[in-house]
Amino acid sequence: MPTLDRRDDVFVLDLGDGENRFHPDWVAAVGAALDEVGGAGGPRAMVTTATGKIWSNGLDLDWLGGNPERRQDYVVSVQQLYARLLALPVITVAAVQGHAFAAGAILTLAHDLKVMRADRGYWCLPEVDLGIPFTPAMSALIQARLGPQAAHEAMVTGRRYGGTDAQRRGIVDHAVAQDAVAGTAVELARAGAAKAGDALGVIKARLYAPVLAALRDTAHPLG
Amino acid sequence: MPTLDRRDDVFVLDLGDGENRFHPDWVAAVGAALDEVGGAGGPRAMVTTATGKIWSNGLDLDWLGGNPERRQDYVVSVQQLYARLLALPVITVAAVQGHAFAAGAILTLAHDLKVMRADRGYWCLPEVDLGIPFTPAMSALIQARLGPQAAHEAMVTGRRYGGTDAQRRGIVDHAVAQDAVAGTAVELARAGAAKAGDALGVIKARLYAPVLAALRDTAHPLG
Amino acid sequence: MPTLDRRDDVFVLDLGDGENRFHPDWVAAVGAALDEVGGAGGPRAMVTTATGKIWSNGLDLDWLGGNPERRQDYVVSVQQLYARLLALPVITVAAVQGHAFAAGAILTLAHDLKVMRADRGYWCLPEVDLGIPFTPAMSALIQARLGPQAAHEAMVTGRRYGGTDAQRRGIVDHAVAQDAVAGTAVELARAGAAKAGDALGVIKARLYAPVLAALRDTAHPLG
Numbered sequence: 001m002p003t004l005d006r007r008d009d010v011f012v013l014d015l016g017d018g019e020n021r022f023h024p025d026w027v028a029a030v031g032a033a034l035d036e037v038g039g040a041g042g043p044r045a046m047v048t049t050a051t052g053k054i055w056s057n058g059l060d061l062d063w064l065g066g067n068p069e070r071r072q073d074y075v076v077s078v079q080q081l082y083a084r085l086l087a088l089p090v091i092t093v094a095a096v097q098g099h100a101f102a103a104g105a106i107l108t109l110a111h112d113l114k115v116m117r118a119d120r121g122y123w124c125l126p127e128v129d130l131g132i133p134f135t136p137a138m139s140a141l142i143q144a145r146l147g148p149q150a151a152h153e154a155m156v157t158g159r160r161y162g163g164t165d166a167q168r169r170g171i172v173d174h175a176v177a178q179d180a181v182a183g184t185a186v187e188l189a190r191a192g193a194a195k196a197g198d199a200l201g202v203i204k205a206r207l208y209a210p211v212l213a214a215l216r217d218t219a220h221p222l223g
Numbered sequence: 224m225p226t227l228d229r230r231d232d233v234f235v236l237d238l239g240d241g242e243n244r245f246h247p248d249w250v251a252a253v254g255a256a257l258d259e260v261g262g263a264g265g266p267r268a269m270v271t272t273a274t275g276k277i278w279s280n281g282l283d284l285d286w287l288g289g290n291p292e293r294r295q296d297y298v299v300s301v302q303q304l305y306a307r308l309l310a311l312p313v314i315t316v317a318a319v320q321g322h323a324f325a326a327g328a329i330l331t332l333a334h335d336l337k338v339m340r341a342d343r344g345y346w347c348l349p350e351v352d353l354g355i356p357f358t359p360a361m362s363a364l365i366q367a368r369l370g371p372q373a374a375h376e377a378m379v380t381g382r383r384y385g386g387t388d389a390q391r392r393g394i395v396d397h398a399v400a401q402d403a404v405a406g407t408a409v410e411l412a413r414a415g416a417a418k419a420g421d422a423l424g425v426i427k428a429r430l431y432a433p434v435l436a437a438l439r440d441t442a443h444p445l446g
Numbered sequence: 447m448p449t450l451d452r453r454d455d456v457f458v459l460d461l462g463d464g465e466n467r468f469h470p471d472w473v474a475a476v477g478a479a480l481d482e483v484g485g486a487g488g489p490r491a492m493v494t495t496a497t498g499k500i501w502s503n504g505l506d507l508d509w510l511g512g513n514p515e516r517r518q519d520y521v522v523s524v525q526q527l528y529a530r531l532l533a534l535p536v537i538t539v540a541a542v543q544g545h546a547f548a549a550g551a552i553l554t555l556a557h558d559l560k561v562m563r564a565d566r567g568y569w570c571l572p573e574v575d576l577g578i579p580f581t582p583a584m585s586a587l588i589q590a591r592l593g594p595q596a597a598h599e600a601m602v603t604g605r606r607y608g609g610t611d612a613q614r615r616g617i618v619d620h621a622v623a624q625d626a627v628a629g630t631a632v633e634l635a636r637a638g639a640a641k642a643g644d645a646l647g648v649i650k651a652r653l654y655a656p657v658l659a660a661l662r663d664t665a666h667p668l669g
Contacts, residue, residue, distance in 0.1 A: 156423065351646055356645050371592060
């Protein structure tokens with residue numbers, strides 16, 4: 001399960017040490033962490049990392065298979081989590097120490113900055129190969145954060161990007177050695193802690209107004 | 224006239240061996256080819272190429288000059304062709320072996336991937352120099368596929384891009400030697416054939432929903 | 447105060463030799479210059495430069511502090527100035543010989559092309575550090591001209607870009623030596639003078655239709 005730890009001005013959210021899929025309890029725990037970071041006040045920033053070979057593999061398809069009648073509510077809850085993170089009035093940095101796939105890869109895009117391990121691990125949107133289209137809101141989030149070419153390639157071809165490729169494509173900001181991922185992310189967060197506050201929240205809300213509206217749409221989350 | 228040929232999983236659409244301008248009969252023939260590719264079912268992809276020095280020079284201005292009263296219907300038919308290609312539920316690859324100008328250059332942008340000859344041939348939107356503004360829907364298509372900087376430069380300055388420049392600008396994905404254009408395109412198509420299907424169609428439809436709506440607008444195609 | 451000078455086909459607008467902040471009289475003078483350039487007819491283009499270490503530092507916060515009741519009208523006037531420049535039916539080139547900050551940096555983005563001094567001077571959006579969010583229309587203008595990654599970084603982190611960094615990020619088109627800034631800009635303008643005219647105006651109006659609508663919104667300029 002996710003845990004939140006504070007080191008001076010930097011909150012460190014650890015997504016877990018497994019596949020870190022979006023089980024409803026996991027979504028609730030990450031949401032509670034965002035509440036804590038958002039509500040803390042004062043200079044602060046957040047780093048989101050995980051333990052092991054996987055950052056996050058995305059939606060919990062096993063749970064979803066056993067609870068088909070809760071599909072729409074589940075997608076609403078995931079999309080609202082993206083919206084809260086995207087609009088959080090603090091600088092957020094994804095420290096992607098391992099694989100980020102599907103809805104997990106999309107979660108990286110809701111952060112302000114992304115640091116990825118250069119030598120191993122993939123960032124990938126395999127939805128086209130799984131036969132599962134992106135919801136309209138997730139599609140909008142991906143497009144709003146990547147350039148048109150990168151969004152098209154990632155979404156239509158399902159290409160797997162190593163850290164260096166991901167940086168070249170503008171998907172992540174930094175690709176660094178394994179042992180530098182956490183440190184680089186914490187340093188970026190620390191440098192941005194003084195920016196936390198209402199102005200940053202408004203800037204983000206206006207940058208992504210249509211995406212946030214789509215992510216918060218509870219009536220038609222599946223398109 | 225355009226011809227369609229199938230080699231295993233890859234349909235090859237040859238736009239012709241002349242200027243390959245969009246005469247109404249040419250538009251109908253390309254449309255029929257897209258119908259065949261779209262309706263075929265199973266693993267498949269499409270490569271669009273041409274024979275000779277020109278990939279396509281765009282609108283058939285001679286025909287349009289002789290049929291001014293059909294201007295609006297003609298633009299509707301061209302824009303619907305763009306929409307069908309852009310939303311085709313298979314991977315499409317433009318093998319740009321020669322010049323792609325104006326509406327012909329825009330046609331390349333409706334493909335998923337573009338391979339261009341590196342040493343000769345230009346990709347160019349000369350509309351500003353011809354004094355013919357882009358329709359709103361064509362403008363939207365160009366902007367949706369290029370980054371803001373590339374779209375602005377291409378549309379406002381009318382710059383001619385050789386293959387290498389076009390790749391650097393993100394207009395095409397690959398710039399290769401003349402004798403490698405077709406082979407590279409077919410290889411990309413073959414590698415993507417298994418992605419054909421409904422999910423790919425929905426992914427594309429959501430990626431380009433506003434562009435597709437503009438291209439399919441039969442009431443105000445000229446803005 | 448701004449001055450306008452014509453050298454053959456190229457109008458040169460000098461924003462001034464101080465901080466070149468947007469005092470209402472300054473806004474009116476720049477607006478009058480745009481009227482003159484827009485209305486002149488024939489082949490022509492415009493270069494916008496300034497004298498000294500600063501291109502423009504943006505809004506006149508001193509004046510605004512003394513005239514709080516005129517804040518909304520003032521923002522309307524600035525946004526309309528951006529709109530007129532963005533839609534001007536001639537090629538416009540910003541020759542950024544010195545610092546461009548905040549609303550001054552945004553003014554560079556309303557030009558077709560930007561040339562920046564490579565060795566000194568910064569392009570910067572410090573709004574997040576000043577605690578002043580961008581208006582929705584200014585946010586839309588920045589996003590429409592920069593890629594998603596560059597817009598996010600510039601707006602959320604307030605990073606200061608030297609000329610070379612700004613070019614790498616696609617914020618400016620050329621970063622050149624100090625003594626080449628004006629000459630490069632004038633040469634680009636001269637090369638584009640023949641493009642002036644109605645078609646160019648329509649191309650720009652369609653490229654930036656939603657941004658122009660937001661900039662021209664007099665009812666809710668502050669969001």
